[in-house]
Amino acid sequence: MLAVRHGAHPAGARPVAASPSxxxxxxxxxxxxxxxxxxxxxxxxxxxxxxxxxxxxxxxxxxxxxxRRRRPPHPQELEVVRRAAAGLSNREIAAELFLSPRTVGYHLYKAYPKLGVSRRAQLGQLDL
Structure with missing residues:
Protein backbone atom coordinates (compact mmCIF):
# COMPACT_ATOMS: atom_id res chain seq x y z
CA MET A 1 0.00 0.00 0.00
CA LEU A 2 1.41 3.37 -0.92
CA ALA A 3 0.57 6.67 0.66
CA VAL A 4 1.46 10.13 -0.45
CA ARG A 5 2.44 12.83 1.99
CA HIS A 6 0.33 16.01 1.83
CA GLY A 7 -2.11 14.84 -0.81
CA ALA A 8 -1.09 14.54 -4.45
CA HIS A 9 2.66 14.51 -4.81
CA PRO A 10 4.31 17.23 -6.84
CA ALA A 11 6.60 16.45 -9.72
CA GLY A 12 9.71 14.68 -8.53
CA ALA A 13 8.29 13.61 -5.15
CA ARG A 14 8.12 9.90 -4.50
CA PRO A 15 5.30 8.13 -2.69
CA VAL A 16 6.26 6.50 0.61
CA ALA A 17 5.05 3.16 1.91
CA ALA A 18 2.46 3.51 4.66
CA SER A 19 3.12 1.61 7.85
CA PRO A 20 0.82 -1.37 8.30
CA SER A 21 -1.91 -1.29 10.90
CA ARG A 68 4.12 -11.84 36.06
CA ARG A 69 6.91 -13.40 38.08
CA ARG A 70 9.27 -11.05 39.83
CA ARG A 71 12.91 -11.78 39.41
CA PRO A 72 15.06 -11.63 42.52
CA PRO A 73 17.35 -8.63 42.78
CA HIS A 74 20.83 -9.02 41.35
CA PRO A 75 23.58 -9.27 44.02
CA GLN A 76 24.98 -5.87 43.01
CA GLU A 77 21.48 -4.36 43.30
CA LEU A 78 21.12 -5.88 46.77
CA GLU A 79 24.44 -4.44 47.88
CA VAL A 80 23.38 -0.99 46.71
CA VAL A 81 19.94 -1.38 48.35
CA ARG A 82 21.49 -2.42 51.67
CA ARG A 83 23.64 0.68 51.73
CA ALA A 84 20.75 2.91 50.68
CA ALA A 85 18.61 1.38 53.44
CA ALA A 86 21.40 2.26 55.89
CA GLY A 87 20.94 5.92 54.93
CA LEU A 88 23.85 6.50 52.55
CA SER A 89 23.41 8.82 49.57
CA ASN A 90 23.98 7.69 45.99
CA ARG A 91 27.29 9.55 45.95
CA GLU A 92 28.47 7.85 49.15
CA ILE A 93 27.41 4.41 47.90
CA ALA A 94 29.19 5.06 44.61
CA ALA A 95 32.42 5.99 46.39
CA GLU A 96 32.33 2.84 48.54
CA LEU A 97 31.55 0.47 45.65
CA PHE A 98 33.71 2.25 43.04
CA LEU A 99 30.67 3.01 40.86
CA SER A 100 29.19 6.07 39.25
CA PRO A 101 26.38 7.76 41.21
CA ARG A 102 24.19 7.30 38.12
CA THR A 103 24.89 3.57 38.17
CA VAL A 104 23.82 3.47 41.82
CA GLY A 105 20.60 5.25 40.88
CA TYR A 106 20.00 2.76 38.07
CA HIS A 107 20.52 -0.20 40.42
CA LEU A 108 18.00 1.28 42.83
CA TYR A 109 15.56 1.96 39.96
CA LYS A 110 15.76 -1.69 38.89
CA ALA A 111 15.59 -3.07 42.46
CA TYR A 112 12.53 -1.14 43.68
CA PRO A 113 9.90 -3.12 41.71
CA LYS A 114 11.69 -6.39 42.47
CA LEU A 115 11.46 -5.63 46.19
CA GLY A 116 7.92 -4.21 46.00
CA VAL A 117 8.82 -0.70 47.12
CA SER A 118 8.32 2.63 45.43
CA ARG A 119 10.33 5.02 47.62
CA ARG A 120 13.76 5.05 49.19
CA ALA A 121 12.25 5.53 52.66
CA GLN A 122 10.58 2.11 52.39
CA LEU A 123 13.96 0.35 52.08
CA GLY A 124 14.58 0.68 55.81
CA GLN A 125 11.51 -1.48 56.53
CA LEU A 126 12.83 -4.41 54.47
CA ASP A 127 14.70 -7.35 55.97
CA LEU A 128 17.85 -7.41 53.87
Missing part, protein backbone atom coordinates in the same frame (compact mmCIF):
# COMPACT_ATOMS: atom_id res chain seq x y z
CA UNK A 22 -1.36 -3.24 14.14
CA UNK A 23 -3.67 -5.97 12.83
CA UNK A 24 -1.62 -6.35 9.67
CA UNK A 25 1.65 -6.24 11.62
CA UNK A 26 0.42 -9.13 13.78
CA UNK A 27 -0.58 -11.11 10.72
CA UNK A 28 2.76 -10.38 9.07
CA UNK A 29 4.64 -11.55 12.17
CA UNK A 30 2.47 -14.68 12.34
CA UNK A 31 3.27 -15.51 8.73
CA UNK A 32 6.97 -14.93 9.39
CA UNK A 33 6.86 -17.32 12.35
CA UNK A 34 5.01 -19.96 10.35
CA UNK A 35 7.51 -19.61 7.49
CA UNK A 36 10.40 -20.11 9.92
CA UNK A 37 8.77 -23.29 11.26
CA UNK A 38 8.21 -24.66 7.73
CA UNK A 39 11.81 -24.05 6.74
CA UNK A 40 13.18 -25.62 9.91
CA UNK A 41 14.50 -22.40 11.42
CA UNK A 42 13.85 -21.39 14.97
CA UNK A 43 11.10 -18.72 14.88
CA UNK A 44 11.62 -15.48 16.69
CA UNK A 45 9.86 -15.22 20.01
CA UNK A 46 7.99 -12.11 18.89
CA UNK A 47 6.67 -13.89 15.80
CA UNK A 48 5.45 -16.84 17.85
CA UNK A 49 3.79 -14.56 20.38
CA UNK A 50 2.16 -12.53 17.62
CA UNK A 51 0.86 -15.70 16.00
CA UNK A 52 -0.76 -16.75 19.28
CA UNK A 53 -2.43 -13.37 19.65
CA UNK A 54 -3.55 -13.32 16.03
CA UNK A 55 -5.03 -16.83 16.13
CA UNK A 56 -6.76 -16.56 19.47
CA UNK A 57 -7.76 -12.92 19.22
CA UNK A 58 -6.56 -12.31 22.77
CA UNK A 59 -3.23 -11.86 24.56
CA UNK A 60 -1.11 -14.75 25.72
CA UNK A 61 -2.43 -15.69 29.22
CA UNK A 62 1.09 -16.20 30.51
CA UNK A 63 1.69 -12.48 29.96
CA UNK A 64 -1.55 -11.40 31.64
CA UNK A 65 -1.30 -8.78 34.41
CA UNK A 66 -0.91 -10.29 37.85
CA UNK A 67 0.74 -13.44 36.52
Missing amino acids: PRHRGARAAHAGARAVRTGRRPRVAAVRARRVHRAGRPDPRRAPGR
